[in-house]
Amino acid sequence: MCSAFPRMIRQFTLLGAALLSAAALPALAQKTGAKTKLPADLTYADYKWPERKARLPITAADESQPAVILRDFTAHEYAYAGERPVTYTVEHRIIRVNTDDGIERYNKIYLPIEGEVVQLRARTISPRGQVVEVAEKDMKELKDGDGSPRNYRIIALEGVEKGSEVEYVYARVSGADYFGREWLQNTVPAHDVDFELIAPRSVTYEARTYHGPEAKVDTLSGSKRRLRVQLTDVPALRDEAFAHTAAQRMRVEFKLAYSAQRGRTRLFTxxxxxxxxxxxxxxxxxxxxxxxxxxxxxxxxxxxxxxxxxxxxxxxxxxxxxxxxxxxxxxxxxxxxxxxxxxxxxxxxxxxxxxxxxxxxxxxxxxxxxxxxxxxxxxxxxxxxxxxxxxxxxxxxxxxxxxxxxxxxxxxxxxxxxxxxxxxxxxxxxxxxxxxxxxPALAADLSPSDLDISVTFAPALDKATVALTHLMGGYQAQAIQPFFPLLPADKRTEALQALVKSSVPDATFKSLDVKNGEAGRNALQHPFTIAATVESAAVLDRAGPKYLFKVGELIGPQSSLYQQEERKLDVENSYNHRFNRTITFDIPEGYRIRNLADLNIKADAGPADKPVYYFHSGYQQQGRKVTVQIEESYNQIYWPKKDFEAFRNVINASANFNKVVLVLEKGA
Structure with missing residues (x-):
């Protein structure tokens, strides 16, 4: 958690000593191998891994995964170290790694920086049943240069091979936390997932599980209460397009809600x-x-x-x-x-x-x-x-x-x-x-990505001149506009050319200009606008006496949703946005286009009189001039998976337009 607010919670205690007298709790230094002992009255003071000489069995389905978690145990116990409230944490993981990717992901132990590690054991069990316990002195700590997160130490385990089990147990003590979060789901399957939150009966913690079963409350003894979530099997978190998959990850949130000193007055409201x-x-x-x-x-x-x-x-x-x-x-x-x-x-x-x-x-x-x-x-x-x-x-x-x-x-x-x-x-x-x-989210019209394209064919039909204006406002401009003025001049040109080449990949640039690329521009008031004139040979292909005009590619690559698997998550867009595109061209003298009707595509989702998502494309012809109009809009963040097909049709409509090729053939 890198946010400003939780960090400040540690500096300001609203209820002071009446809660747990923890406001002035000093940070405990991180010391691997310290002689500190876990108090004997802790629930898991004597937690040990079982002695064994063979790997745990897994299914054929698990073998097909990069890795599978076979044991995921976490217990937080709130207690006092003298007069100080602290948290004792015991974690136990067993992971079977099946591929190089699995090894890369799980041959490391992540130790939170905060607090003091008082126990750490790690071992590997090879496919041959060879058990190797890794001594702490032989564990390699990765530094920041290896990409370690700031709030973790990373301990690397050497010699892990495909089919091995990686197992570790550690215990640490840290300052008492009034709020916490534990993730219960990963990108690989997990079995035997067990989370426990143990506290004296003088305080009451509450928990809420998301995308999983509710935490159960039981009494361990006359002086302790436990919140527990036990899961036999947890499926791998599957990524899906047009959804924030990470937000759907199974987790448990917990907080200190009551204390004996405060009676039935709820804390931290x-x-x-x-x-x-x-x-x-x-x-x-x-x-x-x-x-x-x-x-x-x-x-x-x-x-x-x-x-x-x-x-x-x-x-x-x-x-x-x-x-x-x-x-x-x-x-x-x-x-x-x-x-x-x-x-x-x-x-x-x-x-x-x-x-x-x-x-x-x-x-x-x-x-x-x-x-x-x-x-x-x-x-x-x-x-x-x-x-x-x-x-x-x-x-x-x-x-x-x-x-x-x-x-x-x-x-x-x-x-x-x-x-x-x-x-x-x-x-x-x-x-x-x-x-x-x-x-509220901003309306789609405040985040436009609009294209105005004019195509002029050379008399020999061996190339075309494309005049393009690309206007990006709101969130559609956010990926480039704030950072554009920070780029060196040559990189600015590269960035602009890359955007133009998304519509015309083989572009030879004749002119290139940008508007509202200065620092501090407001994307709502001053949209980032590129104007370019380019030549392209690829916009036309010859097929015998005919020419193929790849008009659909001019709008740039489009997302598609042709997945066969059942949709698991509701649609959730990052922001509302729209695309208005105009493409104009003159049919060359002596040629005609029989399939202009291919430009007519329509897909809607939502109320018939006012759809929230739509893709509408069509054309008008005046003499030899053809004007193609495309309107595409996404003006609602959330959409239920039960109606996913309607949303999919809109997305695929733009992908289908991307494939439209007009056939120029001889004729009046």
Whole structure:
């Protein structure tokens, strides 16, 4: 979890000692091989792997997979180390690796950086039954240069071969966590999956399982309570197009909900989170307020401007002068060093907005492509990123994302619920109140990718001149527009040519221009636009006395959905978007085209009078001039799998147009 909000939870404890007295818990150093012992009264203090000399049996279906997980056991137990609340974790994995890819994925042990490893054992069992226990001193630790994630140490195991089992057990102790997440599903099949959460009866943890069975609650002894999820078999997570597969991965979320000290008062509610947002974003020290005032004067944004102009100007000034990443959240340091964390950007911009009396709310969002926001389960683990909402304009802004501008936030933060927090005045005191509500997605027309193409055939029909204008706005521009000005000049040309060549692969460039490629452009106001004139020999093929005009390829490669397997997931698009395309050409003198009707394609999904997805193509002919019009739109994020066929037809309609070839033959 790399989000700003959970990190700050560790720095601010709303309920202090009344919860678990853990606010000042020091970080425990990571020490592999330390002599620390697990307390004898822990449930799994004596957890050991079974002694064996042979691999576990697997099915023929499992043998066909790159790897299969045969044991996946995790137990978190919350207890006290003296006066300090801590978490003891025991994990046990057994993985059969069947291919080189399986070996590459599973010949490593991932150890969380946080906390202290107090026990670590690993072994391999070869197909011949050779058992090799790997001593800690022989384990190779991979460094950052090998691509290790920041929040893990990676221990590599040498000598793993196809058909081997990789097995490891480790135990660690870390600071008590009020929120947690455990993944129960992987990209390979798993068996004997067991998750346990054990805590003293003086505190109550709640859990919610997603895409799997509910956690069961039982009592281990008079002083302990256990939440448990047991699964005999978990299928591999299968990727599907037009869905956020990772968000459908089986997982369990858990949180501290009650403590004996607080009775039936629920802990860490959305209201509590709203108060924390107030402290994090709006509560500035005297020095920070002075820094905001000084910085505001330097920016020189007039308070007399219309509200939207002020917002745009403040955002542009901050994002063009402050670097995001690795910086402080303290505003004075942000202004002084010109470097900020995501939270630091939110605090600075919030301070400037307040200085200009611009009404705004702080919206804390999750990324629905990874963990969709669940309003019914108030775990703060899903509060990942900050956005601002402006009630007077009904627009959003992402303060910590320099690649976005007012009116657009990352698409994965939209079409989902979020915690929206606004300032309130209680007499002389200031506070905040939060509500969970939907963050709407932008309409399809705000994210266009439009093509205007004119084709002129050479008299000899050996080539054609193609004049092309490609307009990209909103999210359709997001992949290139913010980063284009950062590229060297030669790379900019390469990027533009690559976009044109998606329509005309063999393009010989006669001219190439770009509009709105400057830094800081707002993709909603200033669409990224490429204009090019190219020559192409490939747009026409000769077939005896006839010529084949590959008009369908001019719209570029299209997605298709010809899968035979049963659809498992609902459709979920990243964002709404549309394509308007116009292609014009003159039929050469002395030729005719008999199959112009092939240009007529229609597919709709949704209400007949107002479909939410559609592909419509057709043509008009005036004399020798033919104008092809194509309208394609996706204006709804979610679509049920029970109606998948209708969505598939729209997607495949564009792929079918891609294949349209017009036949030019002699004739009037």
């Amino acid at each position: 959305w209201n509590d989170a709203s108060q924390l947002v107030y402290q994090q974003v709006w509560e500035l020290s005297k020095d920070e307020k002075k820094a905001v005032e000084k910085f505001d004067k330097q920016l020189g944004v007039a308070a007399s401007l219309p509200v939207e102009e002020q917002i745009r100007a403040l955002e542009q000034a901050v994002k063009s002068t402050i670097n995001v990443g690795g910086g402080s959240y303290q505003v004075a340091q942000v202004v002084g060093t010109r470097t900020a964390s995501e939270l630091g950007m939110a605090r600075l911009l919030a301070g400037l907005l307040r200085a200009h009396d611009i009404l705004h709310e702080v919206v804390v969002v999750s990324d629905r492509s990874e963990v969709p926001f669940d309003a019914e389960f108030d775990t703060w683990n899903q509060l990942d990123h900050y956005a601002f909402y402006f009630p007077t304009t009904k627009q959003y802004l992402a303060p910590g994302r320099p690649d976005y501008r007012y009116g657009m936030i990352p698409a994965e933060w939209t079409a989902s619920k979020a915690l929206s927090v606004k300032l309130v005045q209680l007499g002389a005191a200031e506070s905040a109140v939060g509500t969970v509500r939907e963050v």
